Each structure stands twice: as structure tokens, then as C-alpha cells.
Amino acid sequence: SPEEIERVTHGASEEDLVNSGLEETMIGAYHPIREVWKQRGSMEDMRTAALIVAIDKVALSYEQLGIFP
Structure with a gap:
């Protein structure tokens, strides 16, 4: 379909990239x-x-900065 061709040729949107990064951060946390x-x-x-x-x-x-023991 034309929508699929448009999506593949132009790649991910800014929102998709932000959501992907957020998902990675949340999984890691x-x-x-x-x-x-x-x-x-x-x-x-x-x-x-x-x-x-x-x-x-x-x-x-704090330990790494030498602030605490």
C-alpha cells in the first residue's frame, strides 16, 4: 500500500525514535x-x-566522589 511504502522509504518518525529510546530506558531501569x-x-x-x-x-x-567513607 502507499502508506507502507511511505513508511519504509522515510524511516521512523521522531515520535517513534523517542518512544523506542524511552522503552529501552524503562526496560533497563x-x-x-x-x-x-x-x-x-x-x-x-x-x-x-x-x-x-x-x-x-x-x-x-558519593563513594566514587569521595564524599562518603
Whole structure:
């Protein structure tokens, strides 16, 4: 069809590229959260796991900068 030919010849739109990048970012962020959630069986929800992952990232940055022990 003409629409398919147009889409193939012009490639992805800006919106498609942004959505693709966002999807990659969200998948990459989900995996560490899921691992923390699975490792700590007593954890209520993934929101708490996300908070732990975020705090760990900040702590690592502080250590690398020499701000904290």
C-alpha cells in the first residue's frame, strides 16, 4: 500500500525514535528493581525496591566522589 511504502522509504518518525529510546530506558531501569524485589522476599512492593535501588545509586556516587567513607 502507499502508506507502507511511505513508511519504509522515510524511516521512523521522531515520535517513534523517542518512544523506542524511552522503552529501552524503562526496560533497563526495571531489571535492577526487579532483582532487588526478588532478592528481598519480605518486600511489600516494587516501589520500595525502586527506592532502594535509587538510594544505592546515590551512595555509590558519593563513594566514587569521595564524599562518603
